[in-house]
Amino acid sequence: MGKALRPKGWVLLAYLLPGLIIYSFVVLVPIFAAFRDSFYSWTGGPKKTYISIENYKEILQDNVFWHSFLNNVLMTAYGLIGQVGFGFVFALLLMSKMVKLKGLHRTMSYFPSTLAPVIIAFLWMLIYNYNYGLLNAGLTKLGLDVLVQSWLDLTGPIVLLASIPLSWQNIGFFTLLMLAGLSSINKEVLEVAELDGATGIRKAWYIIIPLAKPTLVVASLLCIANNMRGFEHIYALTGGGPGNSSSVMALYAYETSFLRFRYGYGSALAIAIIALTMLLILLSTLALQRRDSKGGAY
Amino acid sequence: MELQLELQTQRSTRRFLPSPAKLAVNALMLLFTASCILPLLWIGYSSLKTQAEFANNILSLPSAPQFGNYLEAIKLTNMLQLSWNSARVTLLSVIGITAISYVTGYITARIDFKGKKVMIFYYLFGMLVPIHALLVPLYLLFKNFGLADQWYTLIIPYIAFNLSLPIMLISSYVTGIPKEIEEAAAIDGLSFSGTMYRIMLPIAIPVLTTVAILQFFSCWNEFSFALVLLNDESLRTVPLGMSYFKSQHSTNYPQLMAGMILSMLPVTIIYFVFSSRIIAGVMAGAVKG
Numbered sequence: 001m002g003k004a005l006r007p008k009g010w011v012l013l014a015y016l017l018p019g020l021i022i023y024s025f026v027v028l029v030p031i032f033a034a035f036r037d038s039f040y041s042w043t044g045g046p047k048k049t050y051i052s053i054e055n056y057k058e059i060l061q062d063n064v065f066w067h068s069f070l071n072n073v074l075m076t077a078y079g080l081i082g083q084v085g086f087g088f089v090f091a092l093l094l095m096s097k098m099v100k101l102k103g104l105h106r107t108m109s110y111f112p113s114t115l116a117p118v119i120i121a122f123l124w125m126l127i128y129n130y131n132y133g134l135l136n137a138g139l140t141k142l143g144l145d146v147l148v149q150s151w152l153d154l155t156g157p158i159v160l161l162a163s164i165p166l167s168w169q170n171i172g173f174f175t176l177l178m179l180a181g182l183s184s185i186n187k188e189v190l191e192v193a194e195l196d197g198a199t200g201i202r203k204a205w206y207i208i209i210p211l212a213k214p215t216l217v218v219a220s221l222l223c224i225a226n227n228m229r230g231f232e233h234i235y236a237l238t239g240g241g242p243g244n245s246s247s248v249m250a251l252y253a254y255e256t257s258f259l260r261f262r263y264g265y266g267s268a269l270a271i272a273i274i275a276l277t278m279l280l281i282l283l284s285t286l287a288l289q290r291r292d293s294k295g296g297a298y
Numbered sequence: 299m300e301l302q303l304e305l306q307t308q309r310s311t312r313r314f315l316p317s318p319a320k321l322a323v324n325a326l327m328l329l330f331t332a333s334c335i336l337p338l339l340w341i342g343y344s345s346l347k348t349q350a351e352f353a354n355n356i357l358s359l360p361s362a363p364q365f366g367n368y369l370e371a372i373k374l375t376n377m378l379q380l381s382w383n384s385a386r387v388t389l390l391s392v393i394g395i396t397a398i399s400y401v402t403g404y405i406t407a408r409i410d411f412k413g414k415k416v417m418i419f420y421y422l423f424g425m426l427v428p429i430h431a432l433l434v435p436l437y438l439l440f441k442n443f444g445l446a447d448q449w450y451t452l453i454i455p456y457i458a459f460n461l462s463l464p465i466m467l468i469s470s471y472v473t474g475i476p477k478e479i480e481e482a483a484a485i486d487g488l489s490f491s492g493t494m495y496r497i498m499l500p501i502a503i504p505v506l507t508t509v510a511i512l513q514f515f516s517c518w519n520e521f522s523f524a525l526v527l528l529n530d531e532s533l534r535t536v537p538l539g540m541s542y543f544k545s546q547h548s549t550n551y552p553q554l555m556a557g558m559i560l561s562m563l564p565v566t567i568i569y570f571v572f573s574s575r576i577i578a579g580v581m582a583g584a585v586k587g
Contacts, residue, residue, distance in 0.1 A: 006409065007490035015405060016417070019398040019461060026458035027424050030435035037438070090330060098320045099327050107573045108331045110580070112338075114569045115562050116519035118537040122544055122558055123337055132356050132551055134340060172334065173580065180581035215584075229428035232521045236541060250430035257434040258526070266434040273431035281426055 031274065038268035043261045055268035065269065068240075068247040069276060074159045075166070075248070076227040082167030084219045087174030088212075092204055094175070095182050106179075110172035117169070121236030124165040128152050152238055155245040162246050166233050170226070174219055181215025182208065217288045224284055228277040249273045345555035352552050364552065371543075371557040379532065380539040381564075386449070387535060388517040391456035395513045396506055399461055403468030404494055404502075408480070424462040430522055437526045447530045455523045460516055464509040467583050471505040472498065508579030511572055515565055536561045 007015075038056070041049045059065055093099050094106070112120065127134045128151035136148045151161055185208065193207045209216075231250040234240060240247035240255070253273060257266030344352055346363040371377065405411075406418060436455065440446040445454065475498070483493045499506075521537040528534060534542070540561050544554060569576065 009411075011490065012405065012409065012411060015401045019402045019465075020417070020420075022398075022454060023421070023424065023458045023461055025439075026436065026455050027427060027432070030432045030439050031427075033439055034432070034435035037435070090327070093323055093327055096323070098323045100324055101328075101331075105327055105331045106577055107570075109334045110573075110577060111566075111569060112334055114515045114519075114565050114576075116521065116537045116540075116565075118519075118521045118541055119558055119562055122540070122554070123341060126341070126551065126555075127337060132352065134337065134356070137356050168334070176577060176580050177584040180584035218584075225426050225428075229430050231430035231433075235525075236521070236544075250428065250433070253431060254433055254526075257437075263434065263438065267438075270431045270434050273428055277428045277431070278426070 031271075034267040034270045036267075037264055038271050040264040040267075042264040044263050048264075051264070055265050056272070058265065059268060059272050064244050064247065065249065065252055065272070067244060068249045068252045071159050071246060072228050072230065072248050073280075075163050075230055076224050078160060078163035079166060079170075079223045079227045080220060082163065083170045083174045084216065084223050086167070087171050087219070088178050088216065090171070090175045091178035091182055092208065094179060106172075106176070108172075109175055112169045113173045115169070117232035118236045120165050120169050121233050124168075125152070125237060128161065153242055155242050158238065158242070158246040162234055162237055165237065166227070166230065169233075170223075174223070177219050177222075178212070178215055181212055181218075185211045220288065221281060221285065224281060225277070228273075228280060249276070341555045341558055345552055345559050347552050349550055349552055367552045367556040368560065371553050371560060374553070375539050375543045375557050375560075377536075377539070377557070377560055380534055380536045380561075383449075383533055384518055384535040387452045387456065388514060390450075391453050391460070391517045392510050392513050394453065394457040395460050395464055396510050398457065399464035399468055399509060400499070400502065400506060401494070402461070403465045404472050404498060406465065407469040407472035408477075421462045421465050424459065429459055433522060433526045436523070440527055446527050447533065449533060451527050451533075452520070452524055452535070455527070456517045456520060460513050463583065464513065467509055467579075468502065468505055471502060471582075475501055504575075505579075507572075508575060508582075511568060511576055512579065514568065518565055 039050060039052060041051045041054070090105075090109070094102055099105070126132065130136060130148075130150040133151070135151060139145065139147045152158070154161065189211065190203070190207065193203055229250060230248050231254070234246060234248050234251055235254075238246045240251050244252075249269070250273060253266050253269040256262050256269060340357075343359055344356070345367055346360040346365070347367075348360075348364055351358070351360065402421075406414060437446070440451065440454075445451055479497060479501070480493050483497045488496065519537060520535070521541070524535045524538040525541075528538065540557060543557055
């Protein structure tokens with residue numbers, strides 16, 4: 001752009017500053033504040049005791065926190081299958097000429113994404129309900145009465161059961177994301193592949209998946225970030241229960257601070273969550289990129 | 299949304315799959331779509347039953363629609379107050395997000411300046427940072443500054459946490475517009491600000507609409523910050539009010555369902571009115587993001 005169009009420095013700054021200030025105040029300042037508070041024992045009152053890295057030492061031995069972390073990781077794994085995996089399959093099907101009513105599928109499957117996580121959690125609470133739940137009613141109708149049970153009281157598969165509503169809500173978004181990625185693939189490549197006799201599943205496996213890799217990588221990273229920060233669904237669906245079996249990191253930090261009034265420890269947990277999440281995203285970025293260059297399918 | 303339709307017509311070879319496969323694939327897709335919408339329809343018609351009728355058979359249709367459930371839900375949740383609070387916070391946040399992200403997105407698309415890359419990365423960071431880890435420090439910060447429990451409290455985090463994606467969307471949209479338009483405006487003597495607002499803003503209306511709708515959903519549905527930053531009952535937003543309603547009146551399912559339907563009515567209406575524009579926007583964001 002020509003010099004004539006370039007605004008003066010202070011004009012530029014005046015335009016950019018409001019956004020940067022409000023963003024920094026909410027995103028960056030709390031991180032620094034949490035870092036500072038994480039070295040104190042503090043119940044919220046005027047008395048703050050400096051305890052050096054004791055909070056962090058405690059985190060290392062805090063079973064509930066690490067259990068919550070594992071739940072986050074487990075939820076991420078379920079999310080990668082349920083959201084990215086199924087989203088990709090549905091996008092492939094929606095690309096094929098076999099499927100009718102594409103507009104309807106797209107519109108309806110994205111609709112749950114626009115609803116509040118709290119409402120999604122209530123809906124699934126009703127679905128899982130022992131006496132009045134859709135799931136048990138369906139099982140009874142199918143003659144599978146033996147499977148009827150109080151779903152949200154099962155400690156074993158509780159993380160899976162809590163992940164299903166998340167996948168249910170987000171699968172439409174991931175389908176759209178993949179559709180967008182798939183439709184940007186060079187059509188000539190697909191034509192040549194077809195002339196060479198690659199169709200159906202073979203075409204999907206050997207041609208489309210390698211070409212869609214960038215989209216799959218972006219989707220996976222988004223999915224990891226989403227599941228590591230998960231809070232609202234779990235808070236509203238199980239409250240972390242039964243016991244601590246479905247607790248996630250953010251929920252544990254919330255409870256530690258607001259129910260047990262341990263603000264110093266809660267701040268240390270916040271720092272730990274940010275560090276762990278960033279580490280995981282970094283590692284998965286590296287892993288996905290490495291496979292990218294090794295694969296050589298292009 | 300003709301993106302993938304082209305793909306099919308351009309194919310040079312045609313293979314006819316056996317119709318059972320075709321049927322199976324269509325059945326699978328219909329099942330998937332139905333599973334996205336049927337639970338909500340169930341909530342919809344169940345909200346019109348009496349409690350006894352619902353307990354008797356949870357799947358049957360209501361014999362006589364009980365609109366009284368809705369009146370009760372409105373009364374018990376104080377839905378009018380909740381909706382007013384949500385509407386005020388959401389509307390102001392969406393205006394703030396759209397205004398800030400237009401200016402920031404436009405400038406990043408058109409002007410090179412020192413630190414631009416750092417700024418873009420800084421905003422991208424906001425999409426990855428686990429925001430719910432910040433609930434505790436944010437609460438303490440807001441309390442210290444006396445910003446908690448005000449009518450405007452939520453507007454601040456709602457704007458801040460929703461800037462990243464809109465800036466990216468708007469920036470890539472502006473990049474796609476020919477620069478000649480602005481150059482002509484500059485030759486005619488229009489200032490930078492004049493060009494940004496009078497010439498480019500109207501051209502950017504489609505992307506701004508998409509941004510505004512998507513952020514409307516995000517702000518209307520937000521729960522965590524409302525939970526932590528508001529104590530005052532008269533300031534509660536719809537999702538927050540619903541969660542208290544749920545824990546206090548969890549035995550009357552039809553009434554709870556009526557409340558759920560009411561709480562999702564605004565997003566549902568907006569979604570089905572603008573669905574094609576929303577889906578196009580999400581897909582555009584996916585390709586560019």
